[in-house]
Amino acid sequence: MPQPPIVSRAAWGADESLNSEAPEYGTTINAVFVHHTAQTNAYSCTDSPAIVRGLRALHLNQGWKDIGYNFVVDKCGTIFEGRKGGIDRPVIGAQAEGFNTNTTGIAVIGTFTTEDAPAAAKTAIARVAAWKLGQYKVDPLGKVTLTAGVANGKFKLGQSAVFNRISGHRDAYATECPGTVLYNALPTLRSWAAGPVAGLTIKSLSGASLSGSNYLTKGAVTVNWAASTPSSLITKYEVLVDGKNAVTKTGTATSAAVTLAAGSHTVQVRATHQSGKTSTSPSVAVTAETTPPTFTTKPALSLRTGTVDTTAVPVTLAWKASDTAGLKEVRLTAPTAKTYGPTTTSAQLTAKSATATTFSLTAQDLAGNTATAATSAQPTILQETSATKTGTWTKKTSSSYLGGASLSSSSKNASLSWTFTGRSVAWIVSRASTSGQADIYIDGTKITTADLKTTTTAYRNALWTKSWSAAGKHTIKIVVTATDGRPTVTTDGIAYLP
16 A cells, blocks of 8 residues: 655654654554544644644653654644654554554544544545555454553453454543544445445446436547545546446546447446455446437428417427437527427427528437438418408508508408418417407318407417418418307408418
8 A cells, every 4th residue: 555645743843852762663563543632623724733743742741752643634634743763664652552562543633522524534544544554464444353561441451352453542442532423434444445446336428318227429428437435545447348448547537538439338437446456336338329310200380370470470390300229309499599308399489471581400319419400481471451352341450450450341251362372371360359250261162160259359360270281372261251249350361381
């Protein structure tokens, strides 16, 4: 295991003139004891060197030869050299009475009885413990039998007990140290120190869409992963495609870009812990394909019911798109932008009259492939003045009417007809609670009887529409039926799509 960065005694300001006693050494490191200093947690990390100096002064005042801990860690994860004698040697400290020989002590600045130590501090503990135990090829997840060198109130002189290789001070001595919350975190710290990398999983694939349990992509993806083991304990990550390493990243990485050949693949992430142990994430299935979707029904426009004016003629845009791998969406990109789901096949829109408007669609599949299609429309309005009339019709003027005027009749069999060449037509009327009915004929054949009555007055209303698969010459004729009690029919004309 690599040695983590450690602030030397000289760097934190240890006054070596305060103590001339030589350090004592064991022969190995069998276990690590974790402590807290039982001080405030509300300190600035810039004050940590001074806190370490204060701890040393306290221990010297107690008659100890030096600071008792072998290492001190602050809440920012900075590691300080403790008792002198050399960080890479089995220095005997004064940190676990009866069990100081052949062990090392790591103290975290603060109190962790009800509050957890910061993640940076816990990571630092795991790194120091892994390094010190690793010097003697000791497994941080293992256990060891230790014998008390003195009677300490919990153990008698010569009494043996089994300890975890990374233990809390309370395991060896009658104390609450290192605080209940930090003590309960020790199983996690053992796992971090020993490896392999835990909690490794692929979180997502950017550049791909998930369909069921399979990702679909055009080929280029970014694999995003996460692990619960801190990155400072991880040597590297590898992205495996079909079991083979496709790219290697550092232990701090959380993503990597890869390009997949066409076909089906499995993608995994392999992590190497600083101990050399490896772990591999569960695999995800990914299919790379480059076949674009298709518009099985090309976009087409037809007139629809609604309010008509020269800047907004109601139209319906219809289409059908499909894809073998799965359609993700269809986007309208012009004349406005809107996104529709994969099962949507029509949209209610508007188009300006006498102006050509192009409606552009882009279909995208789950892999990211796209296909485009478009259609154009130029709605034309034929007002009442261009109709061929029979019977009695009265001109009415109002800014509410299309073009400012309309024709109205209550005479039975009075008619208006327009001839046009197009593929969709709409009859435009004014409606009220007193409005009557009219028969509608197309090319001489009666199609329906339309009722103009409504509870809410409506002007410029496309009341009835009809569409054909192709443009052709047609005549629409409306005939007043003179409905009993409400005979009047008022019309603005027709709109059609050429």
